Amino acid sequence: MEAFFYLVPSVMIAGLLFGVFGLVRRSRRVVRAWDGGLTAQARCLRAYTTTSGGGDTAVGTTLHHVYEFGTRAGRVVRFEEANGPGTTVEGDIVTVHYAAEHPEEATARTPARNRLFAESGALLLFLGVAIAFCVFFMVTAHAMFAEADDFMP
Structure with a gap:
């Protein structure tokens, strides 16, 4: 059961990181074309x-x-x-x-560099918050399971 609380957020983090890399790659491609x-x-x-x-x-x-x-x-x-x-x-x-x-x-x-920067920055911020939430969830779950193990005879 504990593995579920680590596996699901880890898969979500992997997907979110894939989104981050795709977003950065797309933005760099557009800027490279403009430059x-x-x-x-x-x-x-x-x-x-x-x-x-x-x-x-x-x-x-x-x-x-x-x-x-x-x-x-x-x-x-x-x-x-x-x-x-x-x-x-x-x-x-x-x-x-x-x-x-x-x-x-x-x-x-x-x-429109400013617009691209604003759009990419907002999406990166959203993805970063989602990753941080997943990490927070895993840390909280770990602490909860460690505390429960301390009370078990």
Whole structure:
């Protein structure tokens, strides 16, 4: 029974850390594209939505766009980006930002470092609080079981 109070929070911490690493990786990719200094005109080839959840959980919708552009080196790059603007539809021309070394990591997001920092910081804070709660729960459970062992004959 005691293992349950350690195993479940540990699995939750692992999942939360996976979320932290994914968030940091995504933010770094976007900043790297903005810092790359190169821009190109891209055509939106496809716009579609995906849904998740349902049943007893809330339904979430994510808007995806598929873009294609030509780099200055003459390479044609196609990439997909989630959570883009709802006003971009198939056939629209948008400006993409990319780094010469990684054009496949381009972004159609307009540079907004403060907004990205605020969004990422808020999510990191939330994930950090959740991790801290899991650690607190495990420490409290450990203390509770240690105290119960002291009273056992």
